[in-house]
Amino acid sequence: MSAQNPAGGPLLHGPADPEHDPRASYALEPGYTQNLTRRILSTTGTTAPVESPLNGQPVAHVPQSSEADVREAVARARRAQEAWARTSLAERSAALLRLHDLVLDRQDEICDVIGVESGKARKDAFLELAHVALTARYYARTAHAHLDSRRVPGMFPALTHVEVHHLPKGVVGIISPWNYPFTLALCDGLPALLAGNAVVIKPDAQTMLTALLGAELLEQAGFPPEIWQVVAGPGRDIGPPLIQGVDYVCFTGSTATGKLIAGQCADRLIGCSLELGGKNPILILRDAAVEKAAEGTARASFSNAGQLCVSTERLFVADQIYDRFVERFVARTKAMTLGATLDWSVDMGTLISADQLETVTAHVEDAVAKGARVLAGGRARPDLGPYFYEPTILEGVTPDMTCFGHETFGPVVALYRFHDEADAVARANAGQYGLNGSIYSQDGGRARQLARQIKCGTVNINEGFGSTFGSLAAPMGGMRESGMGRRQGSEGILRYTDTQSVATQRGVRIGPSFGLSQEQYAKALTVSLRVLNKLGRA
Numbered sequence: 284m285s286a287q288n289p290a291g292g293p294l295l296h297g298p299a300d301p302e303h304d305p306r307a308s309y310a311l312e313p314g315y316t317q318n319l320t321r322r323i324l325s326t327t328g329t330t331a332p333v334e335s336p337l338n339g340q341p342v343a344h345v346p347q348s349s350e351a352d353v354r355e356a357v358a359r360a361r362r363a364q365e366a367w368a369r370t371s372l373a374e375r376s377a378a379l380l381r382l383h384d385l386v387l388d389r390q391d392e393i394c395d396v397i398g399v400e401s402g403k404a405r406k407d408a409f410l411e412l413a414h415v416a417l418t419a420r421y422y423a424r425t426a427h428a429h430l431d432s433r434r435v436p437g438m439f440p441a442l443t444h445v446e447v448h449h450l451p452k453g454v455v456g457i458i459s460p461w462n463y464p465f466t467l468a469l470c471d472g473l474p475a476l477l478a479g480n481a482v483v484i485k486p487d488a489q490t491m492l493t494a495l496l497g498a499e500l501l502e503q504a505g506f507p508p509e510i511w512q513v514v515a516g517p518g519r520d521i522g523p524p525l526i527q528g529v530d531y532v533c534f535t536g537s538t539a540t541g542k543l544i545a546g547q548c549a550d551r552l553i554g555c556s557l558e559l560g561g562k563n564p565i566l567i568l569r570d571a572a573v574e575k576a577a578e579g580t581a582r583a584s585f586s587n588a589g590q591l592c593v594s595t596e597r598l599f600v601a602d603q604i605y606d607r608f609v610e611r612f613v614a615r616t617k618a619m620t621l622g623a624t625l626d627w628s629v630d631m632g633t634l635i636s637a638d639q640l641e642t643v644t645a646h647v648e649d650a651v652a653k654g655a656r657v658l659a660g661g662r663a664r665p666d667l668g669p670y671f672y673e674p675t676i677l678e679g680v681t682p683d684m685t686c687f688g689h690e691t692f693g694p695v696v697a698l699y700r701f702h703d704e705a706d707a708v709a710r711a712n713a714g715q716y717g718l719n720g721s722i723y724s725q726d727g728g729r730a731r732q733l734a735r736q737i738k739c740g741t742v743n744i745n746e747g748f749g750s751t752f753g754s755l756a757a758p759m760g761g762m763r764e765s766g767m768g769r770r771q772g773s774e775g776i777l778r779y780t781d782t783q784s785v786a787t788q789r790g791v792r793i794g795p796s797f798g799l800s801q802e803q804y805a806k807a808l809t810v811s812l813r814v815l816n817k818l819g820r821a
C-alpha cells in the first residue's frame with residue numbers, strides 16, 4: 284500500500300492544494316492515486332478536486348468524463364460483453380472467489396482509501412470490504428442455482444418440452460453513492476458480471492478512488508478490464524447518456540434522484556432497480572433485554588455517522604421499559620468516541636461534506652426550536668474536523684418538525700414512547716418510506732409475527748440492520764418510496780437477466796390434427812384439460 288497515512292496515525296497535514304502550494308501534500312501519494320484515476324474513461328482534460336472530509340486535505344484531482352466518453356465506455360463494454368458472455372460459469376465464479384480473498388488480503392489498503400475519502404471510522408470501512416467478500420462468495424457458490432437453464436412442465440406432458448434460460452441483459456449501468464463507496468460500487472456489479480453482463484459504473488464524485496480501487500481489484504481477480512468501465516462526473520450531466528446507452532440501470536441514492544432515473548428508464552422501456560432512502564424504525568418491546576437493545580440501537584443509529592440507508596432514525600420504546608432503556612441508550616451514546624483518524628480507535632468518524640453537516644444541523648435546530656429536547660449530542664464538533672457532528676438523541680419530536688418524517692441521513696435519532704404494540708406498528712409504518720425495520724424482544728416467535736406487519740423490505744430481530752444486510756441469500760431492498768427491486772439473493776442476480784423460454788413441440792401440434800375440425804379440436808382439448816386437472820397437474 285502506498286497511501287501516505289497508514290492505519291495507526293491521525294492525518295497531520297493541512298488543507299492547502301499541492302498543485303498551488305509546494306509545501307502542501309496530498310492525503311494519498313499522487314503516484315498511487317494516478318494509477319487509479321487512469322482507469323476513468325476521460326478525454327476532457329478537466330479534473331475535479333477531491334478533499335478528505337477528515338481534515339480538508341487534498342486527495343486527488345479526478346479526470347472528468349464527457350457525454351461522448353460515456354457513450355464510448357458503453358460501446359467498449361458492449362464489445363467486451365459478447366466474449367465475456369461466452370465464458371463458463373465456472374470461470375466467472377472462480378474470479379469471484381479470487382476477489383473474495385483479495386479484498387481480505389488488501390484490507391488495510393482498502394480501509395485507508397475508504398477512510399481518507401469518506402472520513403468514516405475504520406470499523407465501518409472494514410464492514411464494507413467484508414460485505415464485498417460475502418457477496419462475492421455467495422454468488423460464486425450459488426451461481427448454478429440461480430443461472431442454470433431448467434426444464435419446466437410443457438402444455439402437454441411428454442409432447443411439449445420446455446426449457447427456461449437466463450440470458451444476460453448486456454450492459455448494466457450502475458450509479459452509486461458516497462456513503463458506502465466500496466461495497467455499493469462493487470456488490471451490485473458482481474452478480475451482473477456473473478450473469479454474463481458488462482458494467483459501466485458512475486460512482487459518486489466524492490468517492491471515486493475507492494470505486495477505482497474496486498475496479499483494480501476486479502482486474503487483479505481475473506475479470507477482463509474492458510467489462511468494467513468507469514466514468515466520472517456530475518450525475519445530472521453524465522447520468523442521462525449512461526441511461527441512454529445501457530440495457531439496465533442499478534441505482535443507489537436518494538429517492539428524489541431515483542424517481543428521475545426511473546422516468547428515464549421508463550422512456551427507454553429498460554428495467555431498473557432503485558435502492559433509495561429510509562426513515563427506519565426500531566421497536567423495543569416491553570420484554571426486550573435492555574442492555575442488548577441499547578447497544579444494538581446505538582450501533583444501528585450511529586454506524587457510519589448515521590449515513591447509512593438502513594440506519595435507524597426512529598425509536599419506539601415500550602412504556603414499561605422506557606426510562607431504563609433511555610438511561611442506558613443515552614449513556615452508551617455519550618460514551619462514544621469521535622475522531623479524525625484512520626486507525627481503529629474511534630467509534631464514529633465525520634460526516635462526509637458541508638452539505639451533510641448543514642442538513643443535520645438544520646434538522647436538529649428545527650426540532651429544538653419547536654420544542655424537542657436533546658438527550659445527547661446536538662452539536663457540531665469543528666474542533667475535530669470540518670464536518671464532525673455528535674451522535675444525537677432527541678425526545679419530544681412532533682409531526683411539525685422536519686426530522687419527524689424526512690430522512691436526516693445523519694447521526695440523529697428520535698425517541699417515542701408507546702403503550703400498545705398495534706399503535707407502535709402503525710406509527711412505525713407511517714410515512715412514505717419502507718426500507719428497514721427492527722424489533723427487540725426476548726420472545727422471538729412474537730417478534731417474528733409482528734415483523735410481518737412492518738412495511739419494510741427487511742426486518743431484523745434483536746439487531747439493527749446487520750443480520751439481513753449480511754445474509755446474502757436474503758433479498759434486500761425497499762417498499763414504497765424506499766425503492767424498487769432487490770439486491771442479494773436470487774432477485775439480486777436475476778434482475779440482470781432476461782428470461783427466455785424455449786418450447787419444442789413433439790408429435791401433435793397445438794392446433795387441429797388428424798383431420799379434426801376446429802370444433803372437434805376444441806372438444807378434444809376440453810377433455811384433455813379436464814383430465815390434466817383431475818391428475819392435479821399445474
Ligand code: NAD
Pocket residue numbers: 458459460461462463485486487488516517518519520521522523535536537538540541543544557558559560561591592593690692718761765766
Ligand atoms: P444522490 O441521489 O444525490 O446521489 C447518488 C448518486 O446519483 C451519485 O452518484 C450522484 O452523482 C448520482 N446522481 C445525482 N443526480 C443524478 C441525476 N440527475 N442523474 C443520474 N445520477 C445522478 O444521493 P446521495 O445524497 O449521494 O446519497 C444519499 C442517499 O442515498 C440517501 O437518501 C440514502 O438513504 C440513499 N442510499 C440508499 C441505499 C440503499 O441501499 N437503499 C444505500 C445507500 C444510500
